[in-house]
Amino acid sequence: MGIIESRMFESLTEAQISAVKTVDGPLLILAGPGSGKTRVVTHRTAFMIQSGVPARRILTLTFTNKAADEMQTRLKDLVGESGVWTSTFHKFCSRTLRAYGDHVGLEENFTIYDAADSQKALKQTIEEHRFELFKYSPNQILNKISELKNQLVNADEFQTRPGAPLDAIVQRIYPLYQKRLLQSNAVDFDDLLLHVAKLLIDNPEVRQELDARYQYISVDEYQDTNYAQYVILKMLSMDYRNLAVTGDPDQSIYGWRGANIRNILDFEKDFPETTVVRLEQNYRSTPNILEVADHLIEYNTQRKEKHLFTDRKEGIPVKLVAFPSQNDEVNVIAESIHRQITNGSRNARDIAIFYRTNSLSRNLEHSLRTLGIPYQIVKGHEFYQRREVKDILAYLHLINNPRNDVAFERIINVPSRKIGKVTIDRIKAYAHQFGVCLLEAALNCEKIATLKGNAKKNIKKFAEMMMRLRETATELVSTIITKIYLETGYRDVLLSTENQEDAERAANLDELLNAAHEFDLEYGELGGLDIYLDQASLVSDVDAWDQDDDKVTLMTLHAAKGLEFPVVYIVALEDGILPHSRSMETDSEIEEERRLFFVGITRAMEELQISRSLYRSQKGRLWPTIPSTFLMELPREKMEVHEPRRAGSEFGDDAFGTMDSDDDYSQQDHYQDPVFGDAAADDSATTNVDETEFTGQFPKGDGIPFEIFGEQTGRPPIESEPAVASGDRLPDLEDASAGLSLDSTGEETDSKSSAETTPGSPSSSAPLIQTAAEMLEGNHDGEAVDQEPPIQLPPSAFSPNMLVSHPSYGVGRILSISAAGSKETATVDFVAIGQKKFVLAFCPLRPIVE
DNA sequence: AAGTTGGAAGTTTTT
DNA sequence: CTTCCAACTT
Numbered sequence: 001m002g003i004i005e006s007r008m009f010e011s012l013t014e015a016q017i018s019a020v021k022t023v024d025g026p027l028l029i030l031a032g033p034g035s036g037k038t039r040v041v042t043h044r045t046a047f048m049i050q051s052g053v054p055a056r057r058i059l060t061l062t063f064t065n066k067a068a069d070e071m072q073t074r075l076k077d078l079v080g081e082s083g084v085w086t087s088t089f090h091k092f093c094s095r096t097l098r099a100y101g102d103h104v105g106l107e108e109n110f111t112i113y114d115a116a117d118s119q120k121a122l123k124q125t126i127e128e129h130r131f132e133l134f135k136y137s138p139n140q141i142l143n144k145i146s147e148l149k150n151q152l153v154n155a156d157e158f159q160t161r162p163g164a165p166l167d168a169i170v171q172r173i174y175p176l177y178q179k180r181l182l183q184s185n186a187v188d189f190d191d192l193l194l195h196v197a198k199l200l201i202d203n204p205e206v207r208q209e210l211d212a213r214y215q216y217i218s219v220d221e222y223q224d225t226n227y228a229q230y231v232i233l234k235m236l237s238m239d240y241r242n243l244a245v246t247g248d249p250d251q252s253i254y255g256w257r258g259a260n261i262r263n264i265l266d267f268e269k270d271f272p273e274t275t276v277v278r279l280e281q282n283y284r285s286t287p288n289i290l291e292v293a294d295h296l297i298e299y300n301t302q303r304k305e306k307h308l309f310t311d312r313k314e315g316i317p318v319k320l321v322a323f324p325s326q327n328d329e330v331n332v333i334a335e336s337i338h339r340q341i342t343n344g345s346r347n348a349r350d351i352a353i354f355y356r357t358n359s360l361s362r363n364l365e366h367s368l369r370t371l372g373i374p375y376q377i378v379k380g381h382e383f384y385q386r387r388e389v390k391d392i393l394a395y396l397h398l399i400n401n402p403r404n405d406v407a408f409e410r411i412i413n414v415p416s417r418k419i420g421k422v423t424i425d426r427i428k429a430y431a432h433q434f435g436v437c438l439l440e441a442a443l444n445c446e447k448i449a450t451l452k453g454n455a456k457k458n459i460k461k462f463a464e465m466m467m468r469l470r471e472t473a474t475e476l477v478s479t480i481i482t483k484i485y486l487e488t489g490y491r492d493v494l495l496s497t498e499n500q501e502d503a504e505r506a507a508n509l510d511e512l513l514n515a516a517h518e519f520d521l522e523y524g525e526l527g528g529l530d531i532y533l534d535q536a537s538l539v540s541d542v543d544a545w546d547q548d549d550d551k552v553t554l555m556t557l558h559a560a561k562g563l564e565f566p567v568v569y570i571v572a573l574e575d576g577i578l579p580h581s582r583s584m585e586t587d588s589e590i591e592e593e594r595r596l597f598f599v600g601i602t603r604a605m606e607e608l609q610i611s612r613s614l615y616r617s618q619k620g621r622l623w624p625t626i627p628s629t630f631l632m633e634l635p636r637e638k639m640e641v642h643e644p645r646r647a648g649s650e651f652g653d654d655a656f657g658t659m660d661s662d663d664d665y666s667q668q669d670h671y672q673d674p675v676f677g678d679a680a681a682d683d684s685a686t687t688n689v690d691e692t693e694f695t696g697q698f699p700k701g702d703g704i705p706f707e708i709f710g711e712q713t714g715r716p717p718i719e720s721e722p723a724v725a726s727g728d729r730l731p732d733l734e735d736a737s738a739g740l741s742l743d744s745t746g747e748e749t750d751s752k753s754s755a756e757t758t759p760g761s762p763s764s765s766a767p768l769i770q771t772a773a774e775m776l777e778g779n780h781d782g783e784a785v786d787q788e789p790p791i792q793l794p795p796s797a798f799s800p801n802m803l804v805s806h807p808s809y810g811v812g813r814i815l816s817i818s819a820a821g822s823k824e825t826a827t828v829d830f831v832a833i834g835q836k837k838f839v840l841a842f843c844p845l846r847p848i849v850e
Numbered sequence: 851a852a853g854t855t856g857g858a859a860g861t862t863t864t865t
Numbered sequence: 866c867t868t869c870c871a872a873c874t875t
Contacts, residue, residue, distance in 0.1 A: 359862095583862075
């Protein structure tokens with residue numbers, strides 16, 4: 001062992017070695033981002049095996065299959081095939097329940113309901129008992145039940161708080177929902193943990209047995225465990241207290257799912273004999289990136305003080321950029337990525353873009369696709385959420401577990417069998433009356449008096465077909481699926497139409513079959529229908545991410561945890577997005593949002609750009625944004641900042657209200673101003689690069705009036721993006737030097753980029769604004785229209801002889817200006833169409849900075 | 851019974 | 866903007 005041991009340790013630091021060598025007793029590894037945590041855990045496991053711990057006594061728990069697979073692979077590299085069980089929490093619980101489920105009323109072929117299934121089950125419960133929900137949604141009730149389950153509160157244990165109407169409703173529904181799940185031999189996600197925890201609490205002999213089986217347990221991402229998981233770990237570590245947990249309180253981002261950051265903060269109280277190892281050296285990021293992360297996270301109070309350090313070279317500054325519009329944001333990022341890839345400085349796989357909400361990926365996708373940049377969106381559920389896939393899975397579920405009523409209802413009439421709602425209701429009534437599942441009721445359709453004629457015949461046919469399919473349950477999954485296709489004709493129906501969409505669906509079904517075939521090959525004897533369905537139910541988003549695929553990665557900040565990329569973009573640092581509007585109520589929610597941002601920042605190895613947009617569309621409307629408060633918490637003097645900055649002096653007075661001119665964010669005040677709004681402020685905006693003055697990054701006259709309450713004026717909110725004028729190409733990540741030189745010269749314009757972008761080129765001629773009428777006509781591309789969209793500009797922004805651009809008429813030169821004040825009018829000579837007159841206060845003219 | 855249409859509502863993160 | 870659901874038509 002000596003030789004192996006020394007080779008194994010040679011690449012580790014002292015702190016890491018001490019963690020690796022602590023095999024017995026509780027161990028807490030506080031591992032900062034990029035501190036080589038996975039290496040430590042795998043080396044530690046390898047060390048245990050070499051020290052003689054039987055591999056089957058070791059259990060490694062992670063949150064995602066991706067993480068579990070990686071551990072497995074890396075362990076294999078160290079010690080070869082070992083037989084250590086590496087699993088996600090949920091999968092571990094599922095396996096445990098398939099063996100011991102009888103203690104909690106489950107048969108081994110139970111079904112795992114996903115979120116949609118759970119919601120259907122809840123809705124069925126509500127419908128069946130005719131509950132009045134008042135103002136509450138099924139989802140709110142489900143969330144509450146989920147919360148209770150995470151706290152291991154059973155249906156019969158729930159104490160309502162006085163004066164909480166939701167509690168009262170939940171108290172009545174929860175037991176019935178739970179009863180329905182058990183009757184269907186089904187569990188929801190939370191049940192997987194709840195049942196196992198209860199099983200261990202209520203059955204000392206089982207607890208003892210499992211404790212002895214898993215004598216060495218190690219847990220990844222411990223900061224994200226909830227109470228149920230905590231109890232499970234505790235119960236499994238009573239006789240054999242060899243519990244090693246790894247985590248970072250600063251990366252706890254699943255509080256909303258019941259994760260309790262106290263689990264890690266209080267670990268030493270729970271296990272007083274704990275060995276604590278701190279891994280604070282970061283091997284991933286440059287000092288510049290690390291400092292931004294460190295500076296930010298200092299604002300949190302709920303944490304263990306930790307100081308990240310690194311040996312790495314300083315690298316380039318982190319960029320902080322404000323874009324005029326979200327289209328600019330995504331386009332500039334996409335162009336930047338495009339350049340990096342085409343000039344060979346980066347591979348697509350080196351680059352990632354993170355966002356707070358999935359909906360933000362849409363624009364990014366569009367921009368990347370336009371430039372032909374390969375990308376992958378990390379959203380693992382997507383495939384399994386497709387209708388056709390869910391339908392076939394429902395057949396599989398029903399074959400595996402005939403009591404799965406949700407599956408039954410899903411496919412009883414898919415493909416169409418002329419079985420309608422009335423018929424189904426009659427089956428349900430019978431099932432309810434006799435306490436049987438829907439499939440059994442269907443089998444007994446002869447006995448259902450209300451059914452007759454064709455309805456009865458069709459039901460019977462369906463039930464008999466299901467019984468035939470049931471006989472295939474023990475065959476290979478791919479065989480079962482093939483038989484489903486044959487018996488139901490589902491795939492043929494799709495192929496029989498000319499419909500392109502149906503063809504795609506059929507192709508997806510082929511893919512499903514292929515995947516099942518691969519599963520059969522991979523798992524062999526260890527596979528089987530229930531294992532397969534577990535796989536399908538317990539995928540996490542990040543599981544779908546393919547590290548080796550040479551594509552730009554797009555993912556949520558949540559999904560990004562545990563990963564790293566040389567180049568990272570984080571977008572939409574805006575109030576209400578990050579921090580998210582639904583997570584701004586309490587300090588602890590804000591702190592979690594801050595940790596989420598911290599996680600995003602610390603994924604970056606070499607380059608990082610953080611951006612926001614001055615406008616963002618939501619629900620199809622364009623709104624002005626407020627910068628995220630987190631942006632104020634960054635060490636701006638160490639960063640490369642491209643933010644619009646208020647310069648009231650531009651127009652000689654403080655027409656836009658009082659503000660603290662030293663504070664970039666004081667412009668927030670202007671979002672309240674119904675007349676000039678922030679857009680006016682942005683007009684005058686200068687860009688602050690490293691706190692120096694105007695650099696011309698933002699054009700004058702890109703002002704857009706807006707109404708906070710768009711409806712009140714009868715005019716819809718702005719529905720098109722405010723465009724960037726030519727020559728105002730924003731700095732991007734790979735353009736660091738350009739941005740910095742601007743800074744140093746203090747020059748007003750970026751002549752280099754204005755030369756690149758000719759006025760009138762597609763990227764610079766997007767319409768400033770469209771009226772509702774234009775929208776209706778689909779006039780998006782700046783064709784001349786009679787109606788001039790109203791744009792307000794500060795009067796003094798124009799002067800004779802100035803070059804201007806108009807979204808419809810293109811480029812022109814101002815000939816003269818008349819009648820000063822609010823009716824100030826300009827006569828403009830357009831290159832394309834000749835002279836035109838405009839009232840300056842209400843026209844979309846913008847100066848072209850020369 | 852099935853398909854179509856209209857309106858309303860909801861939109862965080864995910865095992 | 867999207868999705869879901871209810872009411873309507875065929």
